[in-house]
Amino acid sequence: MKLILEKSIKNRIGYSLPPDLFEDISLEDCIPEYALDKNKKNLTAVSEVDVIRHFTALSKLNYGLDDGFYPLGSCTMKYNPKINEKLASLNNFTYAHPLAPQETVQGNLEIMYHLNKLLSEITGMDEYTMTPAAGAHGELTGVLVMRKYFLDQGKKRYKMLIPDSAHGTNPASAAMAGFQVVEIKSNQNGTIDLSELERLMDKETVGLMLTNPNTVGLYDEGIVEIEKIVHGKGGLLYYDGANMNASLGILRPGDVGFDVVHLNLHKTFSTPHGGGGPGAGVIGVKKKLIPYLPTPLVDFDSSTKQYYLKEVGSKSIGKVRAFWANFPVLVKTYVWILSMGPEGLYKASETSIINANYVLAKLKKYFKPVYDRYCGHECTFTGKEYKKYGVKTLDIAKRLMDYGMHPPTIYFPHFEPYAEETIMVEPPESESKEMLDEFIDTMIKISEEAKSNPELLTSAPHKTPIRRLDDALAVKMAILTYDDELNYQKRQ
Amino acid sequence: MRYIPNTEEQKKEMLQEIGVSSFEDLIQAIPGHLRWQGKLNLPPAMSEMEVEENLNQIAQKNFNFSQMKPLIGAGAYLHFIPEAVKFLLQREEFWTCYTPYQPELSQGTLQSIFEYQSYIARLTKMEVVIPSIYDGASATGEAALMALRLTHKNKVIVSQLLHPHYFETLKTYLEPHNTEIIELPYLEGLTNLDRLKEIINEEVAAVIIQSPNFFGGIEKLEKISEIVHSQGVLLINVIVESMALGILKAPGEFKVDILVGNTQSFGLDLNYGGPYNAYLATKKQYIRQLPGRIVGETVDLDGKRAFVMTMRAREQDIRREKATSNICTNHNLNVTASNIYLSLMGTEGLYRTSLLNTKSAHYLENLLLKSGKFERVFTYPFFNEFLLKSKEEIDKLDKKLLQNNFIPPLKIYDFYPENKFKNTLLFAVTEVLSKNVLNKVAQILSE
Ligand SMILES: Cc1ncc(COP(=O)(O)O)c(C=O)c1O
Numbered sequence: 001m002k003l004i005l006e007k008s009i010k011n012r013i014g015y016s017l018p019p020d021l022f023e024d025i026s027l028e029d030c031i032p033e034y035a036l037d038k039n040k041k042n043l044t045a046v047s048e049v050d051v052i053r054h055f056t057a058l059s060k061l062n063y064g065l066d067d068g069f070y071p072l073g074s075c076t077m078k079y080n081p082k083i084n085e086k087l088a089s090l091n092n093f094t095y096a097h098p099l100a101p102q103e104t105v106q107g108n109l110e111i112m113y114h115l116n117k118l119l120s121e122i123t124g125m126d127e128y129t130m131t132p133a134a135g136a137h138g139e140l141t142g143v144l145v146m147r148k149y150f151l152d153q154g155k156k157r158y159k160m161l162i163p164d165s166a167h168g169t170n171p172a173s174a175a176m177a178g179f180q181v182v183e184i185k186s187n188q189n190g191t192i193d194l195s196e197l198e199r200l201m202d203k204e205t206v207g208l209m210l211t212n213p214n215t216v217g218l219y220d221e222g223i224v225e226i227e228k229i230v231h232g233k234g235g236l237l238y239y240d241g242a243n244m245n246a247s248l249g250i251l252r253p254g255d256v257g258f259d260v261v262h263l264n265l266h267k268t269f270s271t272p273h274g275g276g277g278p279g280a281g282v283i284g285v286k287k288k289l290i291p292y293l294p295t296p297l298v299d300f301d302s303s304t305k306q307y308y309l310k311e312v313g314s315k316s317i318g319k320v321r322a323f324w325a326n327f328p329v330l331v332k333t334y335v336w337i338l339s340m341g342p343e344g345l346y347k348a349s350e351t352s353i354i355n356a357n358y359v360l361a362k363l364k365k366y367f368k369p370v371y372d373r374y375c376g377h378e379c380t381f382t383g384k385e386y387k388k389y390g391v392k393t394l395d396i397a398k399r400l401m402d403y404g405m406h407p408p409t410i411y412f413p414h415f416e417p418y419a420e421e422t423i424m425v426e427p428p429e430s431e432s433k434e435m436l437d438e439f440i441d442t443m444i445k446i447s448e449e450a451k452s453n454p455e456l457l458t459s460a461p462h463k464t465p466i467r468r469l470d471d472a473l474a475v476k477m478a479i480l481t482y483d484d485e486l487n488y489q490k491r492q
Numbered sequence: 493m494r495y496i497p498n499t500e501e502q503k504k505e506m507l508q509e510i511g512v513s514s515f516e517d518l519i520q521a522i523p524g525h526l527r528w529q530g531k532l533n534l535p536p537a538m539s540e541m542e543v544e545e546n547l548n549q550i551a552q553k554n555f556n557f558s559q560m561k562p563l564i565g566a567g568a569y570l571h572f573i574p575e576a577v578k579f580l581l582q583r584e585e586f587w588t589c590y591t592p593y594q595p596e597l598s599q600g601t602l603q604s605i606f607e608y609q610s611y612i613a614r615l616t617k618m619e620v621v622i623p624s625i626y627d628g629a630s631a632t633g634e635a636a637l638m639a640l641r642l643t644h645k646n647k648v649i650v651s652q653l654l655h656p657h658y659f660e661t662l663k664t665y666l667e668p669h670n671t672e673i674i675e676l677p678y679l680e681g682l683t684n685l686d687r688l689k690e691i692i693n694e695e696v697a698a699v700i701i702q703s704p705n706f707f708g709g710i711e712k713l714e715k716i717s718e719i720v721h722s723q724g725v726l727l728i729n730v731i732v733e734s735m736a737l738g739i740l741k742a743p744g745e746f747k748v749d750i751l752v753g754n755t756q757s758f759g760l761d762l763n764y765g766g767p768y769n770a771y772l773a774t775k776k777q778y779i780r781q782l783p784g785r786i787v788g789e790t791v792d793l794d795g796k797r798a799f800v801m802t803m804r805a806r807e808q809d810i811r812r813e814k815a816t817s818n819i820c821t822n823h824n825l826n827v828t829a830s831n832i833y834l835s836l837m838g839t840e841g842l843y844r845t846s847l848l849n850t851k852s853a854h855y856l857e858n859l860l861l862k863s864g865k866f867e868r869v870f871t872y873p874f875f876n877e878f879l880l881k882s883k884e885e886i887d888k889l890d891k892k893l894l895q896n897n898f899i900p901p902l903k904i905y906d907f908y909p910e911n912k913f914k915n916t917l918l919f920a921v922t923e924v925l926s927k928n929v930l931n932k933v934a935q936i937l938s939e
């Protein structure tokens with residue numbers, strides 16, 4: 001499809017503006033010569049109709065969650081309720097300026113205040129900051145809080161323990177916060193090797209970042225010992241809440257002893273993924289860490305009956321972004337929690353766990369589970385067994401597209417010798433048994449195709465708007481803008 | 493529950509197929525004493541009707557903002573957003589999908605990002621564009637970290653006229669990396685270049701300058717670039733009000749090394765401060781140190797043009813602790829919004845909107861000066877934001893403005909607590925304030 005820049009027709013317009021009534025003011029009088037551009041920036045010239053058709057056509061090249069099954073592991077692609085969108089886009093919210101006087105934004109502050117209480121109850125934490133913009137941003141914020149806590153006590157702990165099964169953002173966030181990352185190997189049960197933990201957790205180590213259930217989808221059975229070891233040696237426990245969808249009303253990270261928790265509101269809490277955000281990565285902490293949270297928090301003054309932004313104080317890590325939060329994402333979360341109620345939240349986790357175990361039980365004859373145990377809200381297989389037919393996990397994923405489904409997460413997690421060629425399926429509570437059965441049947445069919453006609457898989461997909469891409473060529477050509485493309489053509 | 497399709501019967505069937513008698517059997521790995529007993533202490537589930545009523549009531553506790561016009565910017569600007577932007581954005585194919593890891597099912601998102609990268613490259617005359625970091629402040633932090641990696645040095649000079657929230661964020665991002673931040677003072681509303689000349693030397697990794705700066709002032713980027721580059725130092729330029737690019741020379745013309753552009757002004761709602769978006773642009777030679785995702789062009793098996801996330805060996809999912817950044821989920825939907833916005837505006841629309849912003853702002857400044865109730869604290873060239881000192885106590889003005897449905901300008905003293913800024917306001921004027929409305933503002937403020 002042509003780029004919108006290629007559809008440009010001289011003198012065509014897609015904007016409308018009121019007339020310029022400032023004839024007596026000249027641009028040259030306002031803007032000094034050193035800064036004024038003599039030329040207009042060349043973007044495009046298209047009509048509103050062109051724009052509507054172009055982006056509608058583009059949208060049809062995408063596969064969204066409302067199109068069908070989207071079992072992307074670790075991403076919790078659950079249904080995004082439509083009422084959430086409506087209420088997050090009420091004019092009083094969308095037109096609120098972040099620096100408007102606080103008495104004018106009492107509604108916003110009330111939502112932030114209450115959401116803090118709701119999330120604290122759900123996770124067993126003492127206080128949430130609404131600030132971080134995504135999970136990784138929450139991780140960075142959280143580990144900076146841990147760092148500051150120790151520095152404040154005059155302790156220099158510079159290492160962070162991270163399991164080999166952790167999401168890539170965990171080590172990357174720890175490194176951004178200046179920590180040296182120490183990897184812990186997973187054992188044959190897919191969980192943390194306790195003797196390794198015992199050995200590595202020392203006085204120079206700030207603590208452990210843990211996902212539970214972990215990225216393979218397994219609850220760590222050693223959680224009680226893990227807590228004892230880390231806290232026993234003066235460390236702190238960080239909970240990556242990307243997998244919180246397995247724990248609502250079942251297991252509160254705060255009760256386990258986690259000191260910091262981040263939640264991906266765009267996962268467990270039903271807000272849409274937007275093709276890669278925006279979401280929100282709020283973090284909750286235990287009392288002793290509140291003074292280190294980014295500033296400000298939201299509080300309520302009972303004498304004036306006003307909500308207000310409260311400075312955190314001199315121990316705060318400072319700010320991690322401009323202004324306060326990804327506010328509409330908070331509204332959607334709030335609406336979802338109110339719509340679900342406590343029973344609904346529990347039901348969400350219960351259903352997602354049953355869904356995942358159902359898929360695991362029905363598929364394990366055809367695809368080997370990475371670990372053959374009951375799983376949490378997602379299950380992980382390996383495509384290794386199909387290598388002998390010349391078929392990789394990638395090929396299985398691509399073939400699924402021909403059957404109208406989005407592939408699961410593939411090649412993550414990856415750690416040897418247990419998790420290779422992985423296929424991680426997360427079927428959240430919004431997926432029905434019929435949908436799962438269709439997926440299971442399709443996967444079984446693909447497993448048969450892999451043996452009888454592997455070429456069908458290795459050349460898949462066949463029914464998508466485009467076929468497989470040449471990744472190496474993209475790197476080689478390095479065409480990153482339309483003008484790069486024009487230059488490239490000239491050179492050829 | 494309407495979002496959970498499976499019935500009790502289906503649940504039983506599924507448990508049977510799994511081979512367990514109850515759900516509890518599936519979660520035996522959770523130690524019993526940790527298992528949450530009973531019900532979470534949360535409000536009972538509400539029907540859609542009730543939840544809507546509830547939220548409407550809360551929203552009413554805000555002022556009626558859609559009837560109000562802001563005279564404040566300071567990092568968030570109310571520009572007009574054509575309805576087509578919002579309409580298109582609601583298409584579920586853009587809204588409900590995730591990161592385009594599977595390009596065969598994501599060409600819509602990928603092409604849109606590529607188009608956006610193309611627009612930003614043209615607007616800024618920069619070579620490479622990373623489309624999405626969370627916002628301008630976090631992107632400024634990322635840009636500084638990138639400069640440290642590129643230079644292996646650990647000092648940065650930062651103009652005091654960088655947005656204070658960006659400055660605070662920058663400090664947080666740099667704090668763990670043993671970096672020295674040297675503040676560069678201002679003079680007459682612009683960054684003090686004589687001072688820059690005095691303090692810069694080869695040990696500095698980068699100089700960070702916002703233009704238009706926090707006071708709205710248009711910095712002398714050509715001179716700054718000369719000074720900075722004469723010492724082999726990197727120049728990081730931050731643009732908070734991207735609308736200025738419609739009429740200002742592109743940063744690329746001044747050989748800016750890393751450009752941070754906050755793009756809230758391109759089709760994004762105010763939303764009480766987020767989600768916004770920022771791009772990071774640089775020269776091709778620095779590409780390997782860029783944080784975040786980028787989209788490139790390639791072909792599929794049939795030779796058809798297609799788009800894909802590329803140069804991924806920088807990212808956290810591949811490099812883990814050695815990645816250039818931890819960023820994963822970014823603000824992609826806002827990239828789509830800005831792409832649609834820029835397409836509608838086009839060459840002419842962006843220029844005219846930018847022009848209208850300039851003229852309207854200068855018109856109001858002039859009216860207020862003429863009223864005799866305001867005076868300048870500095871004289872400097874500006875785009876659509878400017879400082880004026882009121883001869884009256886400004887708290888009274890706030891009330892009057894709110895009563896007349898205006899969100900008051902920023903009290904600059906709150907961010908720069910210096911005596912000369914007592915009763916000084918930072919006004920922002922965009923195209924949403926017509927000449928009539930500006931006359932009214934001036935009248936209210938000079939009564
Ligand atoms: C386990 C885990 N941790 C952290 C993250 C990072 O979250 P985000 O993408 O919102 O930054 C993700 C998801 O991408 C994840 O799956």
